[in-house]
Amino acid sequence: MILTLNNAAGSSRQRHQLHLFLMIALLVPSIVFAQATQTFPSIEDIRSLRTQGKYDEAIEILNNIITDDSSPEDVLEQVYNELIFSLLLKEEKEAAMEAARRALLRFPDLKPDPVYYPPTLGQMYDDLKKEMFGSLELQTIPEACEVYFDNDYKGLSPLRIEYLTVGQYDVNIKKQGYNDEALSVRIDPNTLTKKDVVLSRIIEFQKRKRVRIGVDIGAVYAFMKYKNPGDSDNGAPFLGLGDINEEKGAFRYSFGLLADIALHDRFSLQPGVRYTRLGDRIGFSSVEVPEGGEFNLYYDYVSLPLSFKFYLYGAPSLYLAVGGEPGYLLSARLSGADLPQEWDILDFSNRMNLCMVGNLGIEFKIKNYYLFFAGHYSFGLTSLIKDSLKQAPVSSSDVHTRELKFSTGILF
Incomplete structure (x- = not known):
């Protein structure tokens, strides 16, 4: 019996403790929430304080709202307007100006409502905006x-x-x-x-193989530069045939093999071997030529061009190349209406010819191949005529090659 009573008393104490714990658990969050959530008077109530002349009380509430910074932006704009106007009414102009600067930094387009505030407040904002x-x-x-x-x-x-x-x-x-x-x-x-x-474009240069091999073919517009000994006005004497008084240029061709050795993403070295036919169409003043007749010069070379190639633009690749082209003369001929047959002039010509070459081209990548097109200009540095023929009695003029060429090719 005593055991039963003790058990009952213990059970009762446990129930009381549980009830107390539940009450504390329910009350504490409410107290904390009430402390965390601060409520402020409405803007209408604050205006009422201001109209009653209770500036200090209104200013304190307004500063607390700004410090709390939990109100929507449109409410904060009204709060700033009310604070600045209250400070002006209290004749604290410096404090009002400082508050206006803070307000404009946050709300540069801040405007006072003309229903509640005089035009002078808006004018103050405009003046500050011009300064700030x-x-x-x-x-x-x-x-x-x-x-x-x-x-x-x-x-x-x-x-x-x-x-x-x-x-x-x-x-x-x-x-x-x-x-x-x-x-x-x-x-x-x-x-x-x-x-x-x-802004300048980012130029992304194509990734190329270290060494590429290819072929090219070209259409050549060839002509010669004739230097007249003694600067005679009668034309340039040529191999004792007479003075050249007409020079028209001629279309010829070239083809060859080349290699492209990459030194850098933008630089490469381009050696090659090429066959080129150069020449000219000329007329003489001291040889009777039928109307419309002309003489044709043919100079056939095998050359070893070597160019330094610089890429100007990414993809497709625009490039500029300059270099030299030593050539070995294989044959030299002159044909014309007044010649019974072609005249072999190889023995009168220098076998070696050195040219300077410049070209501008563009290169397209097509799968694993590179198709290119280029325009070339070259000029010979050495005379085609042997030195012995430049003296009397032949007194031939110096002759130097000139070449304009358009070529196309492919690199593998």
Whole structure:
């Protein structure tokens, strides 16, 4: 019996403890929540305090709302307007100006409601904006570039920002496929600053094989440069046939093998071996030539061109090449209406000819092959005529090759 009573008493104490624990658990969050959630009077109640002349009480509440910073932005704008106006009514102009500066930094387009505030408050805001802010107009080529001010994203160009705090800014402009552009921009008070920025494209050069082998063929417009000994006005004497008084140029051809040895993404060395037919169409003043007749010169060379190639642009690859081309003369002939047969002039010609060559070309990658097109200009540094024939009695003029060529080819 005693055991039963003790058990009953213990059970009762446990129930009381459980009830007490549940009450504490329910009450504590409510107390904490009430402390964490601070309520403020409405803006109408604060205006009422101000109209009653209770400026200090209204200002204290308004500052607490701003410090709490949990109200929506449209409410905070009203709070700032009310605070600044209350400070002005209290004749604390410096404090009102400082509060207005803080308000405009957060809300640059802040305007007082004319229903509640006099025009002088709006005029004060306008005067401060002229001191605090300038504006920027930014144009870029290309458009739709990302614009960052001190690493803060401002939008896509073209861009006009009306309220920028006076000062110096580091501006970064970015667009995919273009090099970033960085500049320093000074914003002056009440001034529109205009900037035009052009971004340069990122040039991505094709990845090429270390060594490529290929072939090329070319259409040649060839002509000669004749130097007249003694600078006679009668034309350039040529191999005792007479003076050349007409020079028309001639279309010839070339073909060959070449290699392209990459030295860098943008540089390569291009050796080769090439067969080229050069020549000219000429007329003589001292030989009777039928009307419309002409003489044809043919110079056939095998040459070993060597060029240094520089890539100017990425894909397709625009390039510039310059170099030299030593050539060995295989045959030299002269034919014409007044000659019974072709005249072999090889024995009168220098076998070696050295030319300087420059060309501009473009290269396209097609799967594993590279198709190229190029325009060439070359000029001979050595005379085609032997030195012994430049003296009397023959007194032949110096002759130097000139060549304009368009070629195409493929590299493997």
